[in-house]
Amino acid sequence: MVESPPDHPLIACHDCDLVYQETALPPGGEARCTRCGALLYRDTPACVQHSLAYCSAALLVFLLVNTFPILELETQGIHRNATLFGTALTLYQENMAPVAALVALTTLLAPALELSILCYLLLLLNLKRRPPGFAELMRLLQLVRPWGMVEVFLIGVLVSLVKLAHMAHVLPGLGLWSFGALILLMAASAGAFEPHEIWRQYEQCPNR
Ligand SMILES: [Zn+2]
Structure with missing residues (x-):
């Protein structure tokens, strides 16, 4: 050895x-x-602060994505809104449970888990405190990350938007714009996240 x-x-x-x-x-x-x-x-001594700024902004935008409709549809006088959760629910009600589960996992659960873990770890490290369960959560982050596919979902929504435009009056909702911002912020957060530096700062924190 x-x-x-x-x-x-x-x-x-x-x-x-x-x-x-x-x-x-x-x-x-x-x-x-x-x-x-x-x-x-x-050498990225400020990576905790940078990554925390991006991921806390992403978490706020993620709330907007889930609050406001992604698309607004109007056909024959009927007005309908489609939210992210509503999309997964409708798929489930239309007997497409596996697709609904996949949409919920890749666009709701995985990003929510990734952003929550990141904010929790980075916030405590920023306060010079050792986050309990640090090693386990860093490993969970590696497992969760490949399942977050918000950008794939956004491409699907954009394709649907173009196709539906021939049949109905379709308007992109605030949720869709937030989705674009979420993708940029999550990419920036992942780019600023330097695991080696995060571990180093964790080991330098007082053990309490
Ligand atoms: Zn090598």
């Missing part, structure tokens, strides 16, 4: 498993694997 001094912990390349000793980076610098070129870690 290889031992390393506590101020120079070991880090393995995610892509090729080559082991390195961590060294301090210049501001904004990044360390790359000399064998395969993969990114090992970056």
Whole structure:
């Protein structure tokens, strides 16, 4: 077993498993694997604050997505609204339970869980406190992330919007615009999230 001094912990390349000793980076610098070129870690001391700002904004926008209609439809004098939850419910009532479950999982449950976990972890780290269940929640985050598919759903909604426009008067609702903002904010949050730095800050927090 290889031992390393506590101020120079070991880090393995995610892509090729080559082991390195961590060294301090210049501001904004990044360390790359000399064998395969993969990114090992970056110097991003403000990543908790940046990621928290994006994910708390995303959580607020997510509430808007679920409050306001995505589409408003008017045909033969009948006016109908379609919210995200209403879409999943209608699919269920139309005997398409597996599709309804998939829509609910990928557009409601997974993003809600991802944003809640992120906000909880980052908020406590920002307050210099160790979040209870940190390791388990970081692993859960890795499991949940691939199931969030809000952008796939948005493309589906846009295609439906174009097709329905021939049959009825269709208006994009506030929920749809919020959906666009949610995708941008979630991408920004994921881009600012640097697991290596998050773990480092967690280990530096006082143990209480
Ligand atoms: Zn490598």
